Amino acid sequence: MTSTPGPVPTIDLALADRADSWAATADRIDGACRTGLFLLTGHQIPTEATQTVYRHTRALFEADPAVRRATSRSRSFLGYRGAPDAGSAADHKETFTIGRDPHPGETAGEFTPPNMWPPLPEFQQTLTAHYTRLQAVAIRVGDLLTKALELPPGFLTGRPERHISWLTAINYPTGAHETAAPRTRFGPHRDRGTIALVSATGPGLEVQADDGSWRPVPLTDGALVVIIGSMLAGWTGRRWTAPRHRVGPAAPSETSPRQSLVFFFNPDPATRLEPLPGPGRPHPPPPFGPALTVGDYLRTMIDGYRNPARP
Numbered sequence: 414m415t416s417t418p419g420p421v422p423t424i425d426l427a428l429a430d431r432a433d434s435w436a437a438t439a440d441r442i443d444g445a446c447r448t449g450l451f452l453l454t455g456h457q458i459p460t461e462a463t464q465t466v467y468r469h470t471r472a473l474f475e476a477d478p479a480v481r482r483a484t485s486r487s488r489s490f491l492g493y494r495g496a497p498d499a500g501s502a503a504d505h506k507e508t509f510t511i512g513r514d515p516h517p518g519e520t521a522g523e524f525t526p527p528n529m530w531p532p533l534p535e536f537q538q539t540l541t542a543h544y545t546r547l548q549a550v551a552i553r554v555g556d557l558l559t560k561a562l563e564l565p566p567g568f569l570t571g572r573p574e575r576h577i578s579w580l581t582a583i584n585y586p587t588g589a590h591e592t593a594a595p596r597t598r599f600g601p602h603r604d605r606g607t608i609a610l611v612s613a614t615g616p617g618l619e620v621q622a623d624d625g626s627w628r629p630v631p632l633t634d635g636a637l638v639v640i641i642g643s644m645l646a647g648w649t650g651r652r653w654t655a656p657r658h659r660v661g662p663a664a665p666s667e668t669s670p671r672q673s674l675v676f677f678f679n680p681d682p683a684t685r686l687e688p689l690p691g692p693g694r695p696h697p698p699p700p701f702g703p704a705l706t707v708g709d710y711l712r713t714m715i716d717g718y719r720n721p722a723r724p
């Protein structure tokens with residue numbers, strides 16, 4: 414179930430948890446998640462920290478191809494994936510993805526393959542630090558969403574040390590790949606996971622309204638965009654929505670590449686996607702239910718990255 418989005422709602426994380434205003438906040442969060450996308454302020458990630466990450470990812474995207482090949486994700490879904498050849502109909506973007514390392518005593522599993530780091534100064538420390546910052550924000554958002562659904566603490570987020578999240582840096586090149594006709598930079602899709610936290614260096618992100626039109630998501634200073642994914646939407650019995658979104662064509666005035674950082678947050682793979690407890694809740698459609706785990710879902714997602722088909 415979707416409803417036509419009005420202006421994109423904003424949730425202030427610094428104020429969200431206040432007991433005196435919680436009832437109103439829970440309603441706002443629920444309303445925002447029903448359309449599936451909101452801006453998050455008050456997350457306390459300094460703008461300079463994010464800018465530093467962009468400087469390092471820019472260095473990777475501009476590095477000698479041999480540097481990028483060293484982290485090519487042909488062996489894994491982590492690392493670098495290049496833009497398609499000019500003329501291809503696929504999205505003209507390149508990506509670099511990291512995940513978390515296995516904890517001491519935890520065997521490196523299918524969801525925690527080794528990260529691949531380019532030989533660039535301070536790249537690994539910078540990206541790892543940002544992963545840690547975004548993870549902390551994602552856990553707080555996950556806790557808020559759990560509370561807004563009146564679920565027991567941890568129901569949606571599970572054991573924090575077992576979360577499986579990925580941080581993807583995206584570069585949307587300009588110039589060489591531009592053809593006469595402006596083209597969508599990232600085609601229409603729904604995110605498949607739980608929630609994504611997005612920041613970007615420039616405009617372009619758009620969300621689809623019920624009438625099929627595309628609405629720009631405002632780039633408000635320092636705000637993160639929170640996008641609900643299909644896993645969470647299905648788990649809530651579609652009370653919440655995974656919105657279709659895309660990155661539209663670059664404006665002629667945009668002469669430098671657009672970069673974004675997307676943190677895909679997912680709970681413990683052992684978590685069962687069972688119906689949410691409580692009276693009067695919409696029942697999740699099949700295949701959700703005790704037989705489906707977050708891990709099963711992530712496996713399908715990873716196959717989808719290897720072999721993309723847009724929902």
Ligand SMILES: O=C(O)CCC(=O)C(=O)O
Nearest residue numbers: 583604613618660673675
């Ligand atoms: O680059 C962006 O702003 C959005 C990226 C996105 O939607 C995604 O990675 O799923």
Ligand SMILES: [Fe+2]
Nearest residue numbers: 602603604658
């Ligand atoms: Fe997306």
